Amino acid sequence: MARIPEDLVDSIRSQADIVDIVSDYVTLRRSGKNYLGLCPFHDEKTPSFSVNPERQIFHCFGCGKGGNVFTFLMEHENVTFVEAVHHIARRLNITIPDTNREHEAGSEAESLARVTRFAALFFHERLLEAGRDSIVRRYAEQRGLSEQTIKSFGLGYAPDSWNDLLNAARKQGIGTDLLVKAGLAKAGEQRTYDAFRKRLIFPIQAPSGRVVGFGGRALSDEDQPKYLNSPESPIYRKSQVLYGLYQARESLRRQGRALVVEGYMDLLGLHEQGIQGVVALCGTALTREQARLLARYGQQAYLVYDSDQAGVRATWRAIEPLVESGLWTRVVRLPENHDPDSYVREHGPDGFMKLVEQADSPADFMGYHANLQASGERDEVFRTLAGLIRNTSNLVHREMYREEAERRFPALQGLLASELRHPGRSGRSGRSDGQSGSRGPGTDPRDRQAVPGAAARDGGERVERDLVQLMLSDRTIAELVEGQLEPHDFKYPLYRRIVEKCLAGLGDGGSYDLAGLIDTFGDDEAVRVITELINTSDSGVNLEQRARDHIVRIKQKRLKESMARLMEQIKQMETGGRSDELNDAMATYMELKQQEKVLLQSARGG
Numbered sequence: 001m002a003r004i005p006e007d008l009v010d011s012i013r014s015q016a017d018i019v020d021i022v023s024d025y026v027t028l029r030r031s032g033k034n035y036l037g038l039c040p041f042h043d044e045k046t047p048s049f050s051v052n053p054e055r056q057i058f059h060c061f062g063c064g065k066g067g068n069v070f071t072f073l074m075e076h077e078n079v080t081f082v083e084a085v086h087h088i089a090r091r092l093n094i095t096i097p098d099t100n101r102e103h104e105a106g107s108e109a110e111s112l113a114r115v116t117r118f119a120a121l122f123f124h125e126r127l128l129e130a131g132r133d134s135i136v137r138r139y140a141e142q143r144g145l146s147e148q149t150i151k152s153f154g155l156g157y158a159p160d161s162w163n164d165l166l167n168a169a170r171k172q173g174i175g176t177d178l179l180v181k182a183g184l185a186k187a188g189e190q191r192t193y194d195a196f197r198k199r200l201i202f203p204i205q206a207p208s209g210r211v212v213g214f215g216g217r218a219l220s221d222e223d224q225p226k227y228l229n230s231p232e233s234p235i236y237r238k239s240q241v242l243y244g245l246y247q248a249r250e251s252l253r254r255q256g257r258a259l260v261v262e263g264y265m266d267l268l269g270l271h272e273q274g275i276q277g278v279v280a281l282c283g284t285a286l287t288r289e290q291a292r293l294l295a296r297y298g299q300q301a302y303l304v305y306d307s308d309q310a311g312v313r314a315t316w317r318a319i320e321p322l323v324e325s326g327l328w329t330r331v332v333r334l335p336e337n338h339d340p341d342s343y344v345r346e347h348g349p350d351g352f353m354k355l356v357e358q359a360d361s362p363a364d365f366m367g368y369h370a371n372l373q374a375s376g377e378r379d380e381v382f383r384t385l386a387g388l389i390r391n392t393s394n395l396v397h398r399e400m401y402r403e404e405a406e407r408r409f410p411a412l413q414g415l416l417a418s419e420l421r422h423p424g425r426s427g428r429s430g431r432s433d434g435q436s437g438s439r440g441p442g443t444d445p446r447d448r449q450a451v452p453g454a455a456a457r458d459g460g461e462r463v464e465r466d467l468v469q470l471m472l473s474d475r476t477i478a479e480l481v482e483g484q485l486e487p488h489d490f491k492y493p494l495y496r497r498i499v500e501k502c503l504a505g506l507g508d509g510g511s512y513d514l515a516g517l518i519d520t521f522g523d524d525e526a527v528r529v530i531t532e533l534i535n536t537s538d539s540g541v542n543l544e545q546r547a548r549d550h551i552v553r554i555k556q557k558r559l560k561e562s563m564a565r566l567m568e569q570i571k572q573m574e575t576g577g578r579s580d581e582l583n584d585a586m587a588t589y590m591e592l593k594q595q596e597k598v599l600l601q602s603a604r605g606g
């Protein structure tokens, strides 16, 4: 089989869900952020095989095997890398072009991706070149959109014209039919014309950063509809995309909390006020796929919808998929006549975050909005809550939701308890059903074997290992290390290699893709260590301070080694009587000594 282009491999890897693929072979159930099952690579009775959906990797705490979705198939099915890629591509309905016909166009999906990329750039450039008095610039200013936001979200302007985009595309050799298929042009009776006209454009990006669709906001009130969204296409499945996720993913991982808003402008308004980790829907109701996508990046979801009737109804519908996907779900209650953007403008980021902290539980939200005097409506609330709690995949959450529901509705007490004693009896089948209660939170294999073989490790290795772990778990820490240490500062060859590739991965400014990183290592050992480090990393506090401490220790150790070497030379020079060299060496020694002093002072915060 022929080589597969690297960006296609990347795209296939980022679209595959390791939990889905592994589930074809191993029964997995949720345990905290991860999924657990019996290891297919060694014989065991208690599960120590862990799949991490957020990082898209697996690791066995028993036999040490680990890797990404491709590694899993290669090991399990005994196939080559290329065969594993083909296997997953088939499952995802992605066509891998036959390299013998490479001069011909690639798959339709690839052609569409080229078109959306071209259009995103076209719109963006129109906005950047628009004069201060233009309608789009006036609108952007009125909504408080800064240049920085315009650039990081790639916002654009669709000019007030029937064919600017069509003409520009034609010059690039992009066919009209592709523009129509991507929803960027419409085929009328007489002629084909640009679908987006006189609008502020929001490019919608897949989690990989690829532009897959567009939203457009009318710039004057008489233009309808107010929001226009491009239709689904072979590359744009609305149920699987969240606006802003690409920009938010690092902060989602860091803070673990996602704010879910209804619209593009809500998200951009919050972003302008420095509020991070926000995702928006693109004109659709929140789906299970979107909830699962979100659960890959964080553990908590806060719904921040408009306070109007439509917003309340949409919130009601969004709770279930979020709870079911294992996200700890809260509802932020905005005062009447407010949307997130208007509220944060009026009350500032602190005022907004105060509301977030006071967010309601699902039970409180339902109790507040339902007419509990009407018995039909009350029964509906009870049924909904019971269903929610039953289908919660996270056992700890299940208990907590139950307590909240009983506190809000004491009448639910007996009812919920019997529901939960017989889980799944009336519930839908799900990954967790029928298996609840067999494991408590304390039986996570990580507790038993937090750092395998830790005793055999010396202090220097511990520091390097811990720092590598922090770098793998948090991009900001990798960036911190990048400015402070070189790979050769790491003494242990394995860690040095991981650091090298980790820092190289930062260079392109794009995603910090650990599953992708794994493919760049040819050997098992590095992959094992990487997956083990990721799966044993804790989300504890002061990660950055810990990293800073390690950096200082490594720097100090290197300085001490240099000084020791120099001292050896100085001793030899003293006996050899070469005074000029001796003076130089002494000066260098004093300089290193001074560097150490400065290092330790800065570490103490001086």
Ligand SMILES: [Zn+2]
Binding pocket: 039, 040, 041, 042, 049, 060, 061, 062, 063, 064, 065
């Ligand atoms: Zn194993």
